Amino acid sequence: QVQLVESGGGLVQAGGSLRLSCAASTRIFNIDTLGWLGWFRQAPGKEHDFVAAISRSDFTTYYSDSVKGRFAISRDNALNTVYLQMNSLKPEDTAVYFCAASLNIQIMSRGGYNYRGQGTQVTVSS
Secondary structure, eight states: OOOEEEEOOEEEETTOOEEEEEEEOHHHHHOTTOOEEEEEEEOTTSOOEEEEEEETTTOOEEEOTTTTTTEEEEEETTTTEEEEEEOSOOGGGOEEEEEEEESOHHHHHTTOOSEEOOOEEEEEEO
C-alpha cells in the first residue's frame, strides 16, 4: 500500500517554529522513478502551492521563494521520513501542509505530484 502520513502541525505564534514529519511507505521511498519528496501547502479557498522538495539520490533541495531562508527540508532514509523545519513563521504561512512524491522537480515545482498525504494543519497567529 502506498502511503504518506504527515504529523507535527499545530498552532503557533508568529515568529515561532514547527517541525513537520512525513512517514512514507517503503514503496514510495525506494521506488526509483519517484525521485523527489516534498511539501505543498493549501490555504482556504486557494490552490495548493509548492513549498520545498528534496531528491532521493543526492539530497538536493529546492524551496519556493516565500519560504527560502526560513524553512528547511531534510530526509532520513533509514526511517523513510521527510521533515520540514519551519522557522520564523508568519500568519501567511497558515495552511494545510501535505507531503507528496513526484517524478521530478520540474513537475513538483509547478504543483504536480504522483502521491500525496492527507495533510496537517498549520496555523500561525499574529
